[in-house]
Amino acid sequence: MSNEIKVMVVDDSLTMRLFLNKILNAAEGIKVVASASDPYDAMEKLKTFDVDVMTLDVEMPKMDGITFLKKIMRLKPMPIVMVSTLTKKGSETAVEALNHGAVDVIGKPSHKVEMMESLGSEIITKVTEASRARVNSSVRQEISPLPVSYLTQEKAITIDDVLKNVNAEYVGKRIIGIASSTGGPPVLKQILSEITSPNTPPIVIVQHIGVGFSEALAKSMDAATPLPVHHALDGQLLKRGNIYLAPAGIHLGITSEKEHYKIRFYDFERVNRHKPSADVLFRTMNKVAGRNALSFVLTGMGNDGAIGLQELYKSGALTFVQSEESCTVYGMPKAALHIENQHKEVGIKQIIEKIKEYAQ
Structure with a gap:
């Protein structure tokens, strides 16, 4: 063939x-x-x-x-x-x-x-x-359609199948969420190397990566920025000037505790064929932060993050997707735009600028 x-x-x-x-x-x-x-x-x-x-x-x-x-x-x-x-x-x-x-x-x-x-x-x-x-x-030349083996390797579970309602109190403080997949690590490293202000709202990242690699990725990212990068822990309180990477093999959400943001792990099935899933992060962020969230969907294949980003946009949050020309794989950003075409498409330099502006 x-x-x-x-x-x-x-x-x-x-x-x-x-x-x-x-x-x-x-x-x-x-x-x-x-x-x-x-x-x-x-x-x-x-x-x-x-x-x-x-x-x-x-x-x-x-x-x-x-x-x-x-x-x-x-x-x-x-x-x-x-x-x-x-x-x-x-x-x-x-x-x-x-x-x-x-x-x-x-x-x-x-x-x-x-x-x-x-x-x-x-x-x-x-x-x-x-x-x-x-x-x-x-x-690269597009190879289409996707092999059936890829599409049917497991049942496609959506966020509504596992987390229809989020039980958390609204906090409304600024918070930043980033979703990325294939091609994401070097982009994240480039972005974080420019983020130096201790006043930066907490940044929470879902990067699709295999079990056994996320801790090493957090260490690599930590070396790229003066801000501390954490391999996130269940129950960890979020602080300004800190960055949190979701561990591989568990879903990461945001909950609230006495007007503070706190990480909560969820151990249900893969969502959009991923664990952690960006939709879990974004849906829970929307519940506790709403319009005070700043969110990005970066390079990657599939549609993870699309539903959650749309929910954030409808709450009045600032929502962005990485531009096609700067993506390794223009899949997740394209999927997010497909269901909500009002997201702004931005390059890497603009992503850095948006985060810096949000820290002021």
């Missing part, structure tokens, strides 16, 4: 190469066209094979994954999904890769068959999303 997503798998483990080949080749609309055991092998095969997406192991012999990633992004840019062990070092290296051009990361499962098979749908999703990524500002 001419519209198949052509994948190259690069991993020094034969077991992982066979596993990724099996999972991806079984998915409709995806074909592994080449596998390589190290970066030098991969470079040779790239001379022969036309590749849309590469999966790349973080730790390999002869040349480590980060060095090879930088080389690929310089010589032959393409969407790359990093595959990493879920160790502290592996997670930190994978997050570093996101800042050097990789579009996403996947946790490498243990060699237990049941653990490997359980990650199949996540791997298919990551590769599918990566195929739609812009790399080095060049537009």
Whole structure:
């Protein structure tokens, strides 16, 4: 099929190469066209094979994954999904890769068959999303329609299915909410590096990322700004001049306690195929902050955040989506505009300006 997503798998483990080949080749609309055991092998095969997406192991012999990633992004840019062990070092290296051009990361499962098979749908999703990524500002050819395997991998749960009503008191203090997915980490880092005022209202971020990587991402973001970045905790009180990143694998909402904002975790199903979900953040923010919220939907595939952002807009909040030309994947912003075309579309510099203005 001419519209198949052509994948190259690069991993020094034969077991992982066979596993990724099996999972991806079984998915409709995806074909592994080449596998390589190290970066030098991969470079040779790239001379022969036309590749849309590469999966790349973080730790390999002869040349480590980060060095090879930088080389690929310089010589032959393409969407790359990093595959990493879920160790502290592996997670930190994978997050570093996101800042050097990789579009996403996947946790490498243990060699237990049941653990490997359980990650199949996540791997298919990551590769599918990566195929739609812009790399080095060049537009990738659209591959349409989405593979059925992507669309039907799990039941699509919406925010109304799990959190119809929010039980929290209105506070009305300023608060900032940001939602992002594929391509989000480097954009977030760029934005936060410019936000330095201790008077900045609390910033709460939902970034779609695999379990095992969000703590390393918070650490990376913390190094980019003088404001403290927290890997959010359940029950944590929000303070001005502080930034809070939602942990992977749990929903994060905002509740109230004695006229203060407080984080509340929810452990229900994935919403819009994500956990955490931006719709959970935005709906709860709307309940406690309403028109005093400032909210952004950034780069990413799918429609997470669209319903919540619309609710915030209807309450009089300031709502923005990232501009198409500055997105790695113009999916979530487009979906938000589709159901509410009054959101303002802004570039990264404008996002920074809006946050700074809100801190005055």
